[in-house]
Amino acid sequence: MKEVVLIVDDNMVNRKLLVGILKKEGYSLLEAEDGEQAIETASRELPDLILLDIMMPKKDGYDVCIQLKGDKKTDNIPIIFLSAKSQTEDKIKGLDLGGADYVTKPFDRGEVLARVKAQLKIVGLTRELISANEELLHKQEKLDEDLKAAAGIQQSLLPKNIPEMEALEMAWRFMPCDRIGGDIFNAVRLDEDHWGFYMLDVSGHGVPSALVAVSASQMLHARNDRLLKKSIETPPYYEIVRPSRVLETLDEEFPIGRFDKYFTMSYIIINTDLNRITYSNAAHPPPVLVRRDGSVELLEKGGTIIGMGGMLPFEEGTIEIQPGDRLFLYTDGTVEYQNKDGELYGDDRFFSEISRLKDRSLTEHIDGIIDAIMGFGDRFPPQDDLTLLGVELGIKS
Numbered sequence: 001m002k003e004v005v006l007i008v009d010d011n012m013v014n015r016k017l018l019v020g021i022l023k024k025e026g027y028s029l030l031e032a033e034d035g036e037q038a039i040e041t042a043s044r045e046l047p048d049l050i051l052l053d054i055m056m057p058k059k060d061g062y063d064v065c066i067q068l069k070g071d072k073k074t075d076n077i078p079i080i081f082l083s084a085k086s087q088t089e090d091k092i093k094g095l096d097l098g099g100a101d102y103v104t105k106p107f108d109r110g111e112v113l114a115r116v117k118a119q120l121k122i123v124g125l126t127r128e129l130i131s132a133n134e135e136l137l138h139k140q141e142k143l144d145e146d147l148k149a150a151a152g153i154q155q156s157l158l159p160k161n162i163p164e165m166e167a168l169e170m171a172w173r174f175m176p177c178d179r180i181g182g183d184i185f186n187a188v189r190l191d192e193d194h195w196g197f198y199m200l201d202v203s204g205h206g207v208p209s210a211l212v213a214v215s216a217s218q219m220l221h222a223r224n225d226r227l228l229k230k231s232i233e234t235p236p237y238y239e240i241v242r243p244s245r246v247l248e249t250l251d252e253e254f255p256i257g258r259f260d261k262y263f264t265m266s267y268i269i270i271n272t273d274l275n276r277i278t279y280s281n282a283a284h285p286p287p288v289l290v291r292r293d294g295s296v297e298l299l300e301k302g303g304t305i306i307g308m309g310g311m312l313p314f315e316e317g318t319i320e321i322q323p324g325d326r327l328f329l330y331t332d333g334t335v336e337y338q339n340k341d342g343e344l345y346g347d348d349r350f351f352s353e354i355s356r357l358k359d360r361s362l363t364e365h366i367d368g369i370i371d372a373i374m375g376f377g378d379r380f381p382p383q384d385d386l387t388l389l390g391v392e393l394g395i396k397s
Helices: 012-023 035-045 061-069 088-096 110-158 207-220 243-253 347-358 362-376
Strands: 006-008 027-034 049-053 077-084 099-102 168-175 181-193 195-200 229-232 239-240 263-271 274-281 288-290 296-297 317-320 324-332 387-395
Touching: 006 012, 006 035, 006 061, 012 027, 012 110, 027 035, 035 049, 035 061, 049 061, 061 088, 077 274, 088 099, 088 110, 099 110, 099 181, 099 263, 168 347, 181 207, 181 239, 181 324, 181 387, 195 207, 195 296, 195 324, 195 387, 207 243, 207 263, 207 296, 243 274, 296 347, 347 362, 362 387
Parallel strands: 006 027, 006 049, 049 077, 077 099
Antiparallel strands: 168 387, 181 195, 195 263, 229 239, 263 274, 274 317, 288 296, 288 324, 324 387
16 A cells, blocks of 8 residues: 655745655655645545645644644654754654654755654654554453453352351452462361361462362362362261372372373361360461460471472361460461562461450451451552451350
C-alpha cells in the first residue's frame, strides 16, 4: 500500500517541485494551496505525512499545525514544516507546536527525501508497535479470562462450607497474591473420631504452582489409600495412615526433577475421642496451638520439603488438647507479608496477635489476625499467597 503525503504550499511552483521529487519514490501525493484546504484535506484523507508551508493566506502553517494536533483524528500525523525562515527561533516554534521536522527553502532534493523517508519510517514503526500492543492486550485479556477460570477451579477445591464436625469448629481466610496461587488446604473426615487437616504451599506463583497444588490436593482424599488404607483382614477394615507416612508418599510422588517445583506442607490428624493431635511438617511454618489461657505452643516436628526424594525422614509429633484450645495452620506469606518499607510482619507479631484475640469467636479471631497483618502494611497488596486456617478443638463450656 502506497504511503500518502499531503503537500501544503500556496506557491504552485513549490508544490510541483515537491511533487516531482516525491513522485519518483512511489508515494501517493495530495496537494493543498492554503491552510483551510490543508485542514479539510488532512481530516478527510488522513495522510501518512504532511509537508506544511508556514507563510500562507487564510491560515498560516503554525495555526494549521495547532488545529491538526488538537484533533484526535489528525493529531498523530507527523508534520514537516517548509519555510524560507531559517532562524533558530522559527524552527523551535514549529517543533514546540508539534512539528516533527523542519526543512528550509530553497529545497534540496536529497534533504527532502531523507527527512520524508525518516518520518514515514517512524510512522511505520509506530503502527507496528500499536498493532503489536493491541495484539498483546488481546492476549492478556484472554489470559486474564483463563486465569479467572483457573482460579475458580482452584477455589472449588477449598472447603465450600464449614464441615459438620463433632467437638470441632473451623474457619479460614485465603488471599492469593495473584488470581491463582500455590496455596491449598482442606479438612478430610477420616472416620467417626478422626479428622485430617492439611495445608501446603507450592514454590512460586501463578498457573504452574497452582497445577501442582491442585494435583497434590486430589491425592489427599479419604477415598484413596494415601490417607486411609483399606484392609480386609480385621475390623474396622481400614487403617488411618500416619502423618509422617502421608508426607513420605507425597515426597515420592512429587520429585523436584519431574515438576520443577517443591512444596512445604503440614498434615495433622485430630482424634476427637482421645483429644489428641498427631502431626508432621514438611519444612512448613509450624502450626500454632493456642491454649485456652492464651499460651502458645508450636508444633515443630517434621522434616524437609516435599520433593527431595526421601533425603531425610519425617519426624512425627503428638500433643494432648483440651476443650477451648485452638489450632492455626498458615503459609509463610502470612508472616512474611511486607509493608511499603520492606519490613516483615514477622513471627512475633503473628504469635502475639493470635494470643491477644483468643477470646473472640473463631471467625472473628481469623478475621482479626488478617486485619492486623494487612493494617501493618496499610493494606498494601500481599507479595505472596496469604492463607490462614483455624480449628477450635472442642467447644468451650
